[in-house]
Amino acid sequence: MAGDGGRREPEEEILPERDGVLPGMIGENEGRECGVEHRHGEVLEAFLENFPDGILLLDLQGSVLECRMGTETTFLEIFRERMTAGQRFSDLPIFSEETVSRAVKAFEKVRCSGFCVHCEFPLELSDRTMFLEMRLFPAGRGHVAVLCRDVTELRLVERDLDLDLAEGIIQNAQEGIVVTDAAGIITMVNHAFTEITGYTPEEALGRRPSILKSKHHGREFYESMWRSLAEKGHWQGEIWNRRKSGEVYPEWLSIGALRDERGVIRHFVSVFSDISQLKAQEMQIAHQAYHDRLTGLPNRHLFRDRLMVEVAQAHREGGSLGVLLLNLDRFKNVNDILGHAAGDGILVAVGERLRGLVKEGDTVSSMGGDEFAVLVPRLVVPGEMGRLAREILASLREPFEVEGQRFYLTASIGISVYPLDGEDQVELVRTADLALRRAKEQGGDGYSFYAESMNQAVSKKLVMENGLRRALEREEFVLYYQPQVEVETGRLIGVEALLRWRNEDGTVISPGEFIPLAEETGLILPIGEWVLHKACRQNRQWRDAGFPPVEISVNISALQVARGNLVSLVAGVLEKTGLEPSGLAVEITENSLMANRDAAREIFRALDDMGVRIYIDDFGTGYSSLGYLKNFALSGFKVDKSFVDGIATCVRDAAILEAMFGMARSLELDVVVEGVENAVQLTVLKSLGCRFVQGFLYSTPLPPEMATLYVKKGFVRPPG
Ligand code: C2E
Ligand code: MG
Ligand code: MG
Numbered sequence: 001m002a003g004d005g006g007r008r009e010p011e012e013e014i015l016p017e018r019d020g021v022l023p024g025m026i027g028e029n030e031g032r033e034c035g036v037e038h039r040h041g042e043v044l045e046a047f048l049e050n051f052p053d054g055i056l057l058l059d060l061q062g063s064v065l066e067c068r069m070g071t072e073t074t075f076l077e078i079f080r081e082r083m084t085a086g087q088r089f090s091d092l093p094i095f096s097e098e099t100v101s102r103a104v105k106a107f108e109k110v111r112c113s114g115f116c117v118h119c120e121f122p123l124e125l126s127d128r129t130m131f132l133e134m135r136l137f138p139a140g141r142g143h144v145a146v147l148c149r150d151v152t153e154l155r156l157v158e159r160d161l162d163l164d165l166a167e168g169i170i171q172n173a174q175e176g177i178v179v180t181d182a183a184g185i186i187t188m189v190n191h192a193f194t195e196i197t198g199y200t201p202e203e204a205l206g207r208r209p210s211i212l213k214s215k216h217h218g219r220e221f222y223e224s225m226w227r228s229l230a231e232k233g234h235w236q237g238e239i240w241n242r243r244k245s246g247e248v249y250p251e252w253l254s255i256g257a258l259r260d261e262r263g264v265i266r267h268f269v270s271v272f273s274d275i276s277q278l279k280a281q282e283m284q285i286a287h288q289a290y291h292d293r294l295t296g297l298p299n300r301h302l303f304r305d306r307l308m309v310e311v312a313q314a315h316r317e318g319g320s321l322g323v324l325l326l327n328l329d330r331f332k333n334v335n336d337i338l339g340h341a342a343g344d345g346i347l348v349a350v351g352e353r354l355r356g357l358v359k360e361g362d363t364v365s366s367m368g369g370d371e372f373a374v375l376v377p378r379l380v381v382p383g384e385m386g387r388l389a390r391e392i393l394a395s396l397r398e399p400f401e402v403e404g405q406r407f408y409l410t411a412s413i414g415i416s417v418y419p420l421d422g423e424d425q426v427e428l429v430r431t432a433d434l435a436l437r438r439a440k441e442q443g444g445d446g447y448s449f450y451a452e453s454m455n456q457a458v459s460k461k462l463v464m465e466n467g468l469r470r471a472l473e474r475e476e477f478v479l480y481y482q483p484q485v486e487v488e489t490g491r492l493i494g495v496e497a498l499l500r501w502r503n504e505d506g507t508v509i510s511p512g513e514f515i516p517l518a519e520e521t522g523l524i525l526p527i528g529e530w531v532l533h534k535a536c537r538q539n540r541q542w543r544d545a546g547f548p549p550v551e552i553s554v555n556i557s558a559l560q561v562a563r564g565n566l567v568s569l570v571a572g573v574l575e576k577t578g579l580e581p582s583g584l585a586v587e588i589t590e591n592s593l594m595a596n597r598d599a600a601r602e603i604f605r606a607l608d609d610m611g612v613r614i615y616i617d618d619f620g621t622g623y624s625s626l627g628y629l630k631n632f633a634l635s636g637f638k639v640d641k642s643f644v645d646g647i648a649t650c651v652r653d654a655a656i657l658e659a660m661f662g663m664a665r666s667l668e669l670d671v672v673v674e675g676v677e678n679a680v681q682l683t684v685l686k687s688l689g690c691r692f693v694q695g696f697l698y699s700t701p702l703p704p705e706m707a708t709l710y711v712k713k714g715f716v717r718p719p720g
Contacts, residue, residue, distance in 0.1 A: 054148040057139060062088045062107055065143070072149070096124060103134075110136045110144050120151065131155040176251075178270045184208050187267070196251070196274045198244030209270065214248045216240035225255070229268070233257040238275070249276045292366035294344055295351035303365035303373055307425040310377040314418055321418045322385040324374040325432040326354075326392065329410045329444035331370035342402045346409065353395050357388065373432075382417045382449070386458045387520060389413045389447035397445075412439040413447035421450040461517060468514060468523050471501055472530065478502050479534050481707035483716045484553070484672055484694045487686055490717045492710055494551035494585065496694060497535040498701045499527070515557070524557045529569060531555075536577040536584060538704065543583065548714035551613065553585040558592030561599055567606040574610075581611035587638065588614070590622035601632060608633035615672070620656075630667055637664070641675025644695070648680045654688060661689040682718065 048055070052072035057065045099121045106117045116137040123130040131152045139145035170177050176193035180186050189204045197204075197212055204211070217240065228235040236254040243249060251272045258267040290302040298306070307323065314321045328334075328350065335343040347370065354364045354372055363375040374392075376385060392413065399406040414436025422428035431450040439448040449455050471477055481495040501509040518524040532554055539552040560566055574581055586607065593600050593616065604614050616629065616637035629637070639660060646653045657673075664671045676682055676695030685693065698716045710716055 052149075056146040056148060058107065058144045058146065060111070060142040062104070062144075064088075070148070096122075099123070106134070106136050107144055110138055111142060114138050128152075173271075174273065176270075176272045176274075178204070178209055178272075180209065180268045180270075182265045182267065184268065196243070196249075196272070197241070203244075212241040212243075214240045214242040216248065229255060229257055233259070233265075239272075249274055250279050251275055292368075295348050295366045297351050297355075297364055297366040297372075299365065300367045303363060303367065303375065304425055304429070306363050307375055307428065310375060311418055311423075311425055311428070314377070319377075320379040320382070320420075322374075322376040322379045322382065322388075323416045323418075323428045323432045324376070324385060324389060324392075324447075325367070325414045325429070325436045326372045326374070326411050327413075327436055327440070328370040328396075329412055329440075331409075334407065334409070338402055338405075338407070345402055346400050346407065349400055350396065350409075350411075353398075354392065357391050357395060373429075379417065382420070382454055383457070383461065383520060385415045385417065386447070386449070386454075386461070389415060393445060393447065410445035412436055412444045414439055414450065415447060415454075416450045417454070420454075464514060464517055465521055465523075467503070468501075468518055468521070468527075472523075472526055474504070476502055476504070477527065477530060477534075478508075478703065479531060479538070480701035480703055481538075481552075482694055482701040483699045483707075483710050484551075484692060485698050485716045487682070487691055487693055490715050492548070492550055492714050492716050493692060494553055495707060495711065496553040496587070496701075497531060497538075497555070499531055499555075500701075519557055519559050522559065524559050525563070528557060528560045529573075532569065532573050533577065536573050536579045539583045540577045540579045542708065542711045543579070545712070547708075547711045549583065550711055550714075551583060551585050553587050553615065555587045555617065556592075558589070558595055561588060561592055561596045561603060566603050567610075570607060570612060571610065574612075582613070585613040585615055585635065587617040589617045590619055593632075594622060604633045615670075618674075620660075629669065634669060636670030636672065638672045638674050638694070641695075644673060644675045644677075644681050644685070647684050654684060657685070657690070658688045665689075679718065 048068065049071075051068075051070050053070040055066070055068040055070065057067075059065050102119060103121065106119050109115070110117050116135060118133075118135050120131060120133045123132050129152070130150060131154075133149045133151045135147040136144055137147075170188075171190050173190060173192055176196045177188075177190040178186055178193055179188040186204050186207055186209060189199075189201050193204070194200055199211065225235045225237075234254065234256045236252070238250055239253050240248055240250050252275050253270060253272040255268055255270045257265045258269060260266050290299055290305075291297065292299045310321050313319070331343070331346075334346055347366075350370075350372065351364065351366060354374065358364055358374055358376070361377060363373075365373045365375070367373050374388070376388065379385065393411060396409055396411050399408050401407075414432045414434065416422055416428045416432035416435060418428055421431040435448045435450040439446050442448070449458060478500045479497045480500050481497055483492050484494040484496065485491065486493050499511045499515070501511075501514055503509060515524065518527055535552045535554045539550070543549055556566065570584070570586070573579075574584065588600070607614055613635035614633065615635060618640045619637040620640045620643050639657065643653050643657055647657065661671060670692065671690070672692040672694055673685055673690050674694050676685065676693045676697045678697055681695075682693065682697060697718050699710065702710070
């Protein structure tokens with residue numbers, strides 16, 4: 001604009017009367033009086049003609065007396081075109097009200113003060129805004145001269161510079177920035193946005209910020225955010241978003257609504273920073289507060305917290321839990337002899353060994369110094385703690401390698417059990433500590449329960465465990481056989497092999513007393529193998545003797561199902577003894593079946609394929625679902641004695657039994673009723689449709705010689 005219109009001739013016709021001329025500037029009248037001055041006047045005129053700024057001369061009222069176009073200021077044409085002579089400068093329609101009032105003020109100021117005033121106005125033209133710079137100064141006799149310059153281009157360049165600056169700031173910001181329109185559609189993102197979220201501008205523009213939404217927050221969270229934006233115009237807080245990679249991360253987010261001059265929301269600007277590192281640091285700090293620096297294990301504080309939680313849980317569920325405190329024996333020697341660094345190394349190694357011995361869900365903790373603790377929640381029997389203590393002691397007896405040297409260590413352990421030895425975490429730690437002291441007093445390398453009764457039970461168990469180990473070597477086990485009879489005919493259909501332990505002093509110990517310990521110690525595996533051999537060999541002998549064929553039933557423990565190589569064991573034993581698979585049945589209790597469902601299904605399938613029969617033992621004492629029975633390859637089940645006990649008097653028991661018989665018939669399963677002790681029970685059972693029984697009414701479990709007599713006969717008649 002400026003400078004585009006070339007020069008304009010001075011407009012003679014609107015030049016005002018002589019007395020309105022700018023003093024010393026447009027002084028052509030005075031210049032005509034003498035030649036020098038005339039020449040000065042010409043020079044001045046030439047100067048004014050080439051003057052880049054427009055010049056207005058205003059009278060006392062602000063009416064335009066003269067208007068001169070500057071070489072660079074073509075816009076004054078607008079004035080000239082629109083202005084009739086004598087019109088006031090401020091009446092021009094291109095001025096807004098505000099501009100007019102400012103112009104009038106400036107004009108008055110110059111007139112009254114005699115000072116020069118510098119101001120700038122935007123002029124709203126039909127197609128654009130023009131920025132007009134004006135310098136007003138007194139021109140004598142109350143006149144005001146105004147130098148006008150079009151500074152639009154300058155201002156636009158400045159504005160572009162501002163925008164460029166803003167763009168530069170936004171793009172280089174460390175924080176992610178997203179701008180959306182009022183409808184929430186993304187219109188701009190910066191580099192940090194792409195860096196943090198993984199979305200390029202092309203992928204983000206035109207979509208909604210919900211592309212970043214994670215499933216961390218519920219509907220209420222977003223609702224309250226929008227409410228705050230609508231009411232207060234801003235929201236800030238912590239939010240979990242999802243990167244393009246799918247990773248969820250925390251960010252600190254501020255959202256602001258940008259409104260136009262009428263207060264209508266035009267944009268939302270979100271500024272966010274990824275605070276995952278900050279969070280990780282926070283977590284690390286929290287971890288340090290609750291973990292031992294040396295071993296990395298939970299420390300005393302965390303142990304107490306967890307113990308408190310577990311005690312509350314055990315209290316609610318009526319369950320039990322165990323606390324084990326461990327202190328290394330004479331650990332001071334290690335530090336004295338090997339130095340502290342080596343001592344630290346051993347503590348770390350002890351922690352690792354402990355961690356390797358406990359179950360998932362147990363807590364191993366470093367209590368400070370050479371003291372460790374183990375929390376065992378959901379304890380089934382207190383004896384588990386004894387077993388864990390023995391395993392720990394055995395593991396610590398293995399040498400530690402320190403700086404190329406082997407070092408031997410032992411420890412003492414104290415155990416307390418909830419709710420027996422304490423009702424809360426403080427009491428449980430105190431009683432475990434007392435038990436630990438007792439273990440130390442007994443010379444170390446041992447463990448002690450707080451409750452004396454537990455210690456006695458433990459020592460009794462220890463004696464029995466040693467005895468059991470010897471029993472296998474010394475052939476102290478014997479199999480007894482109890483007949484199973486067809487009610488209708490009295491025919492002997494099978495015998496159940498029941499284990500007895502004939503001690504060195506001749507006392508016979510029943511399986512109820514030693515099988516749980518054999519299971520706890522794993523000794524049941526070799527014992528079970530022995531039973532299987534013995535039973536199969538016995539049946540082979542009976543068949544070889546030409547006796548009527550019977551089925552021999554062998555009880556299988558849960559551990560054999562879970563850990564044993566049962567299928568290959570059975571196959572091997574059958575092959576070795578030469579017994580036909582149809583001569584063998586296995587019994588497994590409902591509970592051990594449920595504990596090892598998947599393993600059991602496979603094993604049963606393989607045994608069934610082999611031709612070995614499978615019975616569920618003690619049916620009715622556990623899960624008791626005939627529904628699931630059809631998913632297993634079963635031959636039948638044995639009804640627990642407890643159902644028979646009340647059968648003559650309890651209508652409910654009788655009804656349950658009748659239902660069991662009916663269902664078994666439709667599933668084509670055999671049912672053997674156990675524990676039939678008298679004729680009344682037998683009569684009722686018969687009336688309910690019972691076919692096979694086992695019980696003292698017919699016979700108690702018999703030693704081999706006596707059982708052989710029954711097998712030979714092939715019949716068992718109840719007395720009377
Ligand atoms: P079970 O397999 O349910 O065996 C039946 C138990 O009931 C036997 O007890 C038997 O003597 C007893 N019994 C049978 N008829 C009557 C009766 O009319 N009245 C009463 N009161 N009791 C009767 P036992 O021999 O003491 O065996 C107990 C449990 O020990 C067995 O229960 C079985 O679960 C387990 N067991 C026995 N031998 C072995 C074995 O070789 N291996 C495994 N893993 N467990 C065995
Ligand atoms: Mg049985
Ligand atoms: Mg049974």
